[in-house]
Amino acid sequence: MEKNLEHLKTIVSEKTQKNKSRAVNNNKKSVEMGFLGTSADKHDQDELKMATLAAIVNSSDDAIISKTLDGRIMSWNKAAEKLFGYAEEDMLDQNIRVLTPASRIDEQRLILEKISRGEHVAPFETTRLHANGSEIPVSLTISPIVNSQGQVVGASKIVRDITVQTQINQQMETYRHRLEALNKFKDDFLMTASHELKTPLMVLKWYMQSMDAKKDENHRQLMKQRAMQQIDKLYDLMGELLDVAKLKSKKLLIKPSIFNLETLLLDCIHHMDIVFNSHEIVYETNCLESLINADRIRVEQVVINLLTNAVKYSPKSSRITVLLKEDPRFFIVKVKDQGKGIPRKYHKKIFGRFFRIPEHENQTAGMGIGLYVSNEIIKRHGGKMWLTCEDDIGCDFYFCLPKVLPF
Secondary structure (H helix, E strand, O other): OHHHHHHHHHHHHHHHHHHHHHHHHHHHHHHHHHHHHHHHHHHHHHHHHHHHHHHHHHHOOOEEEEEEOOOEEEEEOHHHHHHHOOOHHHHOOOEHHHHOOHHHHHHHHHHHHHHHOOOOEEEEEEEEEOOOOOEEEEEEEEEEEEOOOOOEEEEEEEEEEOHHHHHHHHHHHHHHHHHHHHHHHHHHHHHHHHHHHHHHHHHHHHHHHHHHHOOOHHHHHHHHHHHHHHHHHHHHHHHHHHHHHHHHOOOOOOOOEEEEHHHHHHHHHHHHHHHOOOOEEEEEEOOOOOEEEEOHHHHHHHHHHHHHHHHHOOOOOOEEEEEEEEOOOEEEEEEEOOOOOOOHHHOOOOOOOOOOOHHHOOOOOOOOOHHHHHHHHHHHOOOEEEEEEOOOOOEEEEEEEEOOOOO
């Protein structure tokens, strides 16, 4: 009985030991299988991560380029192809300097030096070369590429095309300069206009006060006459300003009629002789007929303006010549004076709105309107206006108007 019990114990003990051994072996197998499963999962995750990164790089709107520390290109995405005009197969293993303008070579060297030290390059604006040789304004962000040992082995570059942004910035800068110029122009005009309007008003006020101060009738008549001259001057100034406004809004009306240009010139000379007796005005022509189809009042305005300027800028007692000549299509009028002349650098500006020659501003009155209005009037009649003169030998102002051709 005791032997049977001992045998049973032995059998049970052996079975127990076998079961323990099986359990240990099973645990070992489970651990080994779990380890293998974990390794496989990590590999799949790494592949998924790389595929995701590749998809992001290829779908990016920004050019993304990687390069070695010696500048050799290692990767080139679709946006880089679009931006620079080079296919990926043409750029791999090429040096990044292919994209660098000659003026930016030092910039490229400094970038590689920073990357070699493991430093990031903050976004900055520069230019790079397209395949066609043109320069593209871009924004660059550059970061070092580090291997598993922590060593810098290359650089990753994000390139953003900022052509549109640059154009907008340039336009905004242009608008800013124009606005500054307009503000200065406005200030200068208001100052000039107020001065030109204030002067005849002050003189007019003085004449009116003088009329009250003296009871002599002759004196009163003289003051009245001079006061009327100042009123006429104010009227002319306001008329010029109104003409400028009409020209700007394209509301200056031209009412053409057929008349003799020579007759108009002689009438203007006669008028100037009455108003100014300080200059000799000589008229010359070889034209037998001078019929034009134009607005007589406006053409008279042009001639009076040219003659007034000739008187204003010429020495007293000097001669002013008015010449009428012709070519097959036009009658040409020249007004020649012996005044100060206009420096050549101002010839293209002289017909501009409110332009006054800086050297003459403090010597003669005016708002720089007359020649601008005159030039516009002549252009609206199908003619043109120009000048020839030396710096100190007087000026010849010309304008031409189409002839009335016989049927």
